[in-house]
Amino acid sequence: MNNDYELIALDMDDTLLRSDKTISDETIESFKKVRDAGKYVVICTGRPVAEIAPYDEQFKEMQYYICESGALVYDHFAKKPAARHTIDTSAMEAIIDAISHDDVMVQVMVNGASIVEGAKIPNMAHYQMGVYVSLYSTVAKKVDDIIPVIRDNAGSIEKINVYHTSREASIRTSERLAAKNLPIERIYAETASLELSPKGIHKGVGIADLASSLNIPIEKTIAVGDADNDIPMLKTAGLSLAVANANGHAKAAADLIIPDNNHDGCLYAINKYLLG
Known part of the structure; x- marks a missing residue:
């Protein structure tokens, strides 16, 4: 399996998070495997930093959060914004x-x-x-x-x-x-x-800006999502994956469909396409 991909960006709600807003232990364990491999797993969500904070311990292996649909890139390790955009x-x-x-x-x-x-x-x-x-x-x-x-x-x-x-x-x-x-x-x-x-800011911009700052070619990125606000990053990433519970628009924008959010779709994506 091709494991040349270097970064995977995961939407949170109805993608990484199960319907009860939890994450499986196996998925959490995979985040460390990604970091140990010298690669990146990042959150790409519409949520602000404050709403990701309850998951900080589970995301302790993640350095970056792409928040607010790309308007804020947050360095979780440094505890400060890495990039920020505001409405005119x-x-x-x-x-x-x-x-x-x-x-x-x-x-x-x-x-x-x-x-x-x-x-x-x-x-x-x-x-x-x-x-x-x-x-x-x-x-x-x-x-x-x-x-x-x-x-x-x-x-x-x-x-x-x-x-x-x-x-x-x-x-x-x-x-x-x-x-x-x-x-x-x-x-x-x-x-x-x-x-x-x-204007001009969306999840696709967030993943592109972060990849550029990390010197990762955009074609070596993966995006996983389920909804309309994920479509820009699905169209931007080198490989786009929609969970099986995604809406029709997101599925149409994706290269492949993976298991749904209640059956570890993100873990499947990490193991199969990022770690190989």
Whole structure:
């Protein structure tokens, strides 16, 4: 088996993480094998650093996290950002207007932190995000009103997630933003989430920038994902893999389909394609 690949980037939710948000012991053990082989396994997620922190011990063999869909590359060993991109300040008022038309829960990411309206956390199932109640209760910074947070942190916000009650509602918000021709990226995630990132920034940029900084040719990278926000990295990496539970768009963008997230698909990818 060809084991010339040097780096594998794994999406977290519904890819590396099982449905109960855990990781198998065998997969965790494989991270050390990768490091011992002089190669890299990295997380490439839409989550901010704060939401990866509960897994820091399990990820102790990983030096880098590509966070916030490529907006922040974090050096886990040095405990500091290696690269960072922020949303243009000119977009903020238009974003505020666009999200004011529907019942939404908004998450703002600043310097790797997660900021949300605390009163909405117990009701996250209403926004199709119920599985994250415990995580947000633990790691998110809680505020009473998210709008002043957006205004006060203009120029420092890496990413904004807008959680809706339905996919149709997220499409309406996306269409309102598209009509404003803003310098942002819009991408769907989860069941009814809309992710807003700096213009030109996505997971594909994150994996390309990290590979370049490590002097790894992009053709020697592997990406594993399951959803629309993974498609840019699936199209960028030298080998793209979709877990069997991935949506149709991600599967169409992938070179190969591997076992699902509940049957150690990422472990399969590491052993077969990275370690060989």
